Amino acid sequence: PTIHRADYAPLAWTVARIDLHFALAPQATVVTSRLACVRNPDAAPGPIVLDGEELETLALTVDGLDPAPGTVRRTESRIEIDVADRDEVALEIVTRINPQANTALSGLYLSRGGYFTQCEAEGFRRITWFPDRPDVMARFTVTLEGDKAACPVLLSNGNLVEEGELPDGRHYARWEDPFPKPCYLFALVAADLVALERRELTASGREVLLQVWVEKGNLDRAGHAMESLVHAMRWDEETFGLELDLDRFMIVAVSDFNMGAMENKGLNIFNAKYVLAKPDTATDVDYEHIESVVAHEYFHNWTGNRVTCRDWFQLTLKEGLTVFRDQQFSADMLACAAGAEGGSSARAVKRIDDVRVLRSAQFPEDAGPMAHPIRPESYQEINNFYTATVYEKGAEVIRMLHTLLGPEGFRNGMDLYFSYHDGQAVTCDDFVNAMAEANGRDLDQFMRWYGQAGTPRLRAQGEWNGADGSYTLTLSQSTQPTPGQPDKLPLVIPVAVGLIGPDGADLPLQLEGEHQPGATTRVLELATETRQWRFTNLAAEPAPSLLRGFSAPVILELDEDDGRLAFRMAHDSDACNRWDAAQRYAERVLLQLAADAAAGRALKVPAPFIDAFGKLLRNELLDPAFRAQALALPGEAYLLERMEPADPAALRAAQLHVGAELGRVLAADWLALAESLVEPGEYRYHPADAGGRALVNLALRYLCAARVDAGVALAAARFDSATNMTDRFGALAALMHGAVPAAEAALAAFYRRYQNDTLVLDKWFALQAGAWRRDAAAAPVLAQVRELLADPAFSPSNPNKVYALLGSFFRANPGEFHLADGSGYEFWAEQVIALDAANPQVAARMARALENWRRFTPALQAAIRPQLERVLAADGLSPDVTEIVEKALAA
Ligand code: ARG
Ligand code: ZN
Numbered sequence: 001p002t003i004h005r006a007d008y009a010p011l012a013w014t015v016a017r018i019d020l021h022f023a024l025a026p027q028a029t030v031v032t033s034r035l036a037c038v039r040n041p042d043a044a045p046g047p048i049v050l051d052g053e054e055l056e057t058l059a060l061t062v063d064g065l066d067p068a069p070g071t072v073r074r075t076e077s078r079i080e081i082d083v084a085d086r087d088e089v090a091l092e093i094v095t096r097i098n099p100q101a102n103t104a105l106s107g108l109y110l111s112r113g114g115y116f117t118q119c120e121a122e123g124f125r126r127i128t129w130f131p132d133r134p135d136v137m138a139r140f141t142v143t144l145e146g147d148k149a150a151c152p153v154l155l156s157n158g159n160l161v162e163e164g165e166l167p168d169g170r171h172y173a174r175w176e177d178p179f180p181k182p183c184y185l186f187a188l189v190a191a192d193l194v195a196l197e198r199r200e201l202t203a204s205g206r207e208v209l210l211q212v213w214v215e216k217g218n219l220d221r222a223g224h225a226m227e228s229l230v231h232a233m234r235w236d237e238e239t240f241g242l243e244l245d246l247d248r249f250m251i252v253a254v255s256d257f258n259m260g261a262m263e264n265k266g267l268n269i270f271n272a273k274y275v276l277a278k279p280d281t282a283t284d285v286d287y288e289h290i291e292s293v294v295a296h297e298y299f300h301n302w303t304g305n306r307v308t309c310r311d312w313f314q315l316t317l318k319e320g321l322t323v324f325r326d327q328q329f330s331a332d333m334l335a336c337a338a339g340a341e342g343g344s345s346a347r348a349v350k351r352i353d354d355v356r357v358l359r360s361a362q363f364p365e366d367a368g369p370m371a372h373p374i375r376p377e378s379y380q381e382i383n384n385f386y387t388a389t390v391y392e393k394g395a396e397v398i399r400m401l402h403t404l405l406g407p408e409g410f411r412n413g414m415d416l417y418f419s420y421h422d423g424q425a426v427t428c429d430d431f432v433n434a435m436a437e438a439n440g441r442d443l444d445q446f447m448r449w450y451g452q453a454g455t456p457r458l459r460a461q462g463e464w465n466g467a468d469g470s471y472t473l474t475l476s477q478s479t480q481p482t483p484g485q486p487d488k489l490p491l492v493i494p495v496a497v498g499l500i501g502p503d504g505a506d507l508p509l510q511l512e513g514e515h516q517p518g519a520t521t522r523v524l525e526l527a528t529e530t531r532q533w534r535f536t537n538l539a540a541e542p543a544p545s546l547l548r549g550f551s552a553p554v555i556l557e558l559d560e561d562d563g564r565l566a567f568r569m570a571h572d573s574d575a576c577n578r579w580d581a582a583q584r585y586a587e588r589v590l591l592q593l594a595a596d597a598a599a600g601r602a603l604k605v606p607a608p609f610i611d612a613f614g615k616l617l618r619n620e621l622l623d624p625a626f627r628a629q630a631l632a633l634p635g636e637a638y639l640l641e642r643m644e645p646a647d648p649a650a651l652r653a654a655q656l657h658v659g660a661e662l663g664r665v666l667a668a669d670w671l672a673l674a675e676s677l678v679e680p681g682e683y684r685y686h687p688a689d690a691g692g693r694a695l696v697n698l699a700l701r702y703l704c705a706a707r708v709d710a711g712v713a714l715a716a717a718r719f720d721s722a723t724n725m726t727d728r729f730g731a732l733a734a735l736m737h738g739a740v741p742a743a744e745a746a747l748a749a750f751y752r753r754y755q756n757d758t759l760v761l762d763k764w765f766a767l768q769a770g771a772w773r774r775d776a777a778a779a780p781v782l783a784q785v786r787e788l789l790a791d792p793a794f795s796p797s798n799p800n801k802v803y804a805l806l807g808s809f810f811r812a813n814p815g816e817f818h819l820a821d822g823s824g825y826e827f828w829a830e831q832v833i834a835l836d837a838a839n840p841q842v843a844a845r846m847a848r849a850l851e852n853w854r855r856f857t858p859a860l861q862a863a864i865r866p867q868l869e870r871v872l873a874a875d876g877l878s879p880d881v882t883e884i885v886e887k888a889l890a891a
Pocket of ligand 2: 296318319322
């Protein structure tokens, strides 16, 4: 069934208080729920409505009595209770659930002997009958009762108010959450864990207890998460004046988890990979991810929990805003670590990361059958809408508001939003209205960003008039139709613009009608289909640098020849655009070579490209982290999106060739670079050091791609002598990338060293599933992936393992997945069907690997279609996978 945003109606009855009691047992947990239901004065009259899924109902009373005959209607998933003449009713409901059988990891489930919950979006209904929607905000008290030996730690939201012993080796704990909350923010943990603890004062001087709960052997990996949490607390106090509102804040790491992490009130539950880190097991990138995910979940306490969503269509209200907040936080952390001089480059490096994610994950989504606005109009399965569009494009929309209103205007809007809506469940309109009111600005047209799907194309044309020294810039916008949205309206697009003079320096910008030149970067607002701006007082023809800082989530179309791209690679003062110039040049070369490969022509990398690339590589004025970004070729997913038709084999041939040529021709530079960036003493995670390590690892990758002997030897030596995971994994990845003989031994050594470390083994799986074949005679990676499925360390019930092995193959290795004989697709169908029977959310993520199948060559499409049909025909297919595959086939 399809749910529509327009159908929203408030419930006739809501819940003011809920008192939950859990008698925990692996296969038969008994949940007793006492609900104080209250009539909603703002809604049409009707019955009390409760949701349920896979519940065994043992008892239900209304005000302590069996319900009167004919007043209760019950189906598998819904209970309706008629209540006359009263405005308050007490329900008591007893259900029995089986956490051990819960392989979907939604609701209450077991992981390595402990009990954990995941309730967003609709998991609470798998625990007990309840109106499972975010506009029902109740005060929770929770009593947990369980076996003391198996579960010495009993946690839930809020404050611990009581604990004690029970007969038969059992014990209990009682928790009270002072804040009303929707049930998707409920959580419990009952497991054998230990905590890293710290006490901090909030800005207003309240003492709070911070805890990071992990399995016993992992206490030495909890420190970075704790540091990150403290940084996030401070940042939100300083940036937005937002303080922690609880006496205790807990983070818990769990091994089996569908997503990244969850912001349950006061009890954040995390996929262990976003908590655990020590130098020997985590890379710099892992450290960065932990910092940003910890911050993201912490920031939700205000943007998501204190003010929550009225319904799930508003998901971007909390997710887009919170992603924007975590992006700003990470940029500030990097800038702060880089100090006064390096700050702006460090910020740009983070921005570039964000843009890469948007282009490689969100742009393809916006161009395919799953295209939806950041606020969708309909869905079949809400879990399918935790998307790059809702999250990442949602964050871009918030960023545009920040750009249009300025930091102060944005802060004022946030303050007003909280002053109006603290404690409420609201909509995206409420947020934008607060921004508009605080700034005295009409944002009605801006609101279109919430309703219109598809990536806008921004076409730019410049005209130089040498006679009067003026430069006229014409900007136009258009958006292609998306499923269900044939017609598109003009959006408000902030375009940050600079003009670069012939010497490479930015020119002060003076618009026609202004008396003197101003700043060198200015934000133009395009709100109509097309508009012109005339810059005057210019001595020579400038080179435009448009969309600086990637000021809007659009595809910029500007005709620039190779020379112009090389010029901007060398001079653009906006680091983001300088990187983008390199990406555009590389894209041009790669797509040309892919076309040559497809046509059976010889492949040749243009010398001017290698030259421009080499100049960046040798430029020691540029910070290593930036150079590592600028010298990394655009991602495969993004390139396939730009290729017509998408031909993964041809693209892979081009990528292999270009990488090897850049390695071979620039070998001396790469070697010099790798040797000059000497290791700072003992490993510490610090952005300044991380940039150097990333650049060295990239150098090794190019050298191995070209099989430069000295480079391969250096990679092998660094692998052997590494003192930390960043160096060890970087060297291993380079050796694998080159498919050199040393790779196999290194891979085996890596496995031996980490065979008992499940998180590190995920890297081992991912590396092999994502491998590039250099020798056409070698066995396809598919054979290796099949073999790895049988490895004792693999487990299909652990989402991280599935993402590492199958995700890395289906989603991150198109060159190997899209085999001409279709065997990759057969394997895909087999795996999606098998996964779906146990865990629909994980299966649906894997299913999405083929949603854009219409973009591929006719031969590949012909091989894909029967496999899509085979999945759709599978018995008992979940709504999750059904929605993805149906939409793909309908396109
Ligand atoms: N709210 C979580 C976050 O972004 C994500 C939870 C998603 N869960 C799900 N089953 N779709 O931090
Ligand atoms: Zn979130």
